[in-house]
Amino acid sequence: MSALIQRFGAAFSRWAQRLVPDPFLLALGLTLLVMFLGAANLTLGEDVSAALFRDLAQADAPPDPSIFWTVFGAWLAGFANPGGLAFALQMCLVLVTGHALATSPPVQSAVDRIAQLPRDTASAAALVAGVGCLASVVHWGLGAIVGALLAREIARNATRRGLVLHYPLLGAAAYAGFAVWHGGLSGSAPLKVAEDGHFLQALIGVISVRETLFSNANLLVTGVLVVGIPLLFWALAPRPGAEMRGPAEPLEPLPAYAPNRESGVVSWLQDSLAIGTLIGASGLLGVAFALRTDRLELDINSVNLLFLFSGLALQGRVGRYVQAVADGARGVGGIVLQFPFYFAILGVMKETGLITAASHLVADAATADTFPILAFLSAGFVNLFVPSGGGQWVVQGDILVRAGKSLGVAPRATVMAFAYGDAWTNMLQPFWALPLLGIMGLRARDIIGYTAILCVAMGLVVPFLLWIAY
Numbered sequence: 243m244s245a246l247i248q249r250f251g252a253a254f255s256r257w258a259q260r261l262v263p264d265p266f267l268l269a270l271g272l273t274l275l276v277m278f279l280g281a282a283n284l285t286l287g288e289d290v291s292a293a294l295f296r297d298l299a300q301a302d303a304p305p306d307p308s309i310f311w312t313v314f315g316a317w318l319a320g321f322a323n324p325g326g327l328a329f330a331l332q333m334c335l336v337l338v339t340g341h342a343l344a345t346s347p348p349v350q351s352a353v354d355r356i357a358q359l360p361r362d363t364a365s366a367a368a369l370v371a372g373v374g375c376l377a378s379v380v381h382w383g384l385g386a387i388v389g390a391l392l393a394r395e396i397a398r399n400a401t402r403r404g405l406v407l408h409y410p411l412l413g414a415a416a417y418a419g420f421a422v423w424h425g426g427l428s429g430s431a432p433l434k435v436a437e438d439g440h441f442l443q444a445l446i447g448v449i450s451v452r453e454t455l456f457s458n459a460n461l462l463v464t465g466v467l468v469v470g471i472p473l474l475f476w477a478l479a480p481r482p483g484a485e486m487r488g489p490a491e492p493l494e495p496l497p498a499y500a501p502n503r504e505s506g507v508v509s510w511l512q513d514s515l516a517i518g519t520l521i522g523a524s525g526l527l528g529v530a531f532a533l534r535t536d537r538l539e540l541d542i543n544s545v546n547l548l549f550l551f552s553g554l555a556l557q558g559r560v561g562r563y564v565q566a567v568a569d570g571a572r573g574v575g576g577i578v579l580q581f582p583f584y585f586a587i588l589g590v591m592k593e594t595g596l597i598t599a600a601s602h603l604v605a606d607a608a609t610a611d612t613f614p615i616l617a618f619l620s621a622g623f624v625n626l627f628v629p630s631g632g633g634q635w636v637v638q639g640d641i642l643v644r645a646g647k648s649l650g651v652a653p654r655a656t657v658m659a660f661a662y663g664d665a666w667t668n669m670l671q672p673f674w675a676l677p678l679l680g681i682m683g684l685r686a687r688d689i690i691g692y693t694a695i696l697c698v699a700m701g702l703v704v705p706f707l708l709w710i711a712y
Contacts, residue, residue: 320589341385
């Protein structure tokens, strides 16, 4: 069985090397596809769930030229959506605060020790996937960076020992944390419905994270994935004698922090270990107290604050923390460039009824028993076009929750089925791999062949777990 999985992985990797485009090119291609489908849907002017599957040439009326301006106007509105731009900034903060925490001396010391453990590609890939998944359950920004740094350090250690590991497989294993993140503590949809005043409160009320993230059902699904994903990557490793692909270029150590040697109060404040640690610890305690006394909701903003002050406390020096954030900011360029395009795609899908169509197809075909599975599939499909869990939930959540309620499905089950589906197809959509790829010096096509195998495996296992759990 292991040999069969390894052959599938190698075959998918060869396919990806030839066919997977650069992530920005993919965003442009998806933009054109969604605009065409949206125009087709408006041109047909029928029930959207039927219109998606009808040949445009069979439409009774010729295309209306104004439809182009409707679609393009929706694209422009989505591109300039203030909510989307604000959300993009939140995601950038998730990444840079996660990077600052992941590169702090205590975490780096742990990474260095763990990186010395593997002796071959199989054990290295399983270890990276396990650490990446566990870190992503805590915070997806932390998982993205820790996984990449661990994979990079393992490769550096292997080179010093004269070993050649399959570096692209390690990169894929590092990205695997994005398959489980939405069931973790930074999951957008579960955190959003736990906020007082969220946009679906009139329909479903406030759903505590005890009913979603900390439920037995989520612990089952997330637990199986956290255990199973490292085993899959162990099985994907090329066997002894197979061709290995090490890093394309020598891997240099991360740049060390150079304290400011100038005298004066400002330099002392910037490089004082006591001052930085005290500020970080005080801020962390303040946020924790605000959460404990319900003065602050557990949402994306509070999670960012927790990780900001945690990183500052562990980095110790204010100057070192600023440098770590600056280093992390180099990895968000792709997000800054592409996020407006994906919110523009989201705007077109919303305005032309494409998301409504996908969700209604689910509702029309579902029963109470099958709805969580079909909601999972629907969320996974939409995520390929809009790789933003929070942005996708804003548009798709209302339709899915209403459909689920009409079938007698508990809203908490709908929320978590959506969350798993959104995370599932991240393994085919390389958008969130951009910071990881920058750290490791890889391309999207180097890893997608292996993550596609994980996507197939999750597509078989998670629906079964949903059927058991919900």
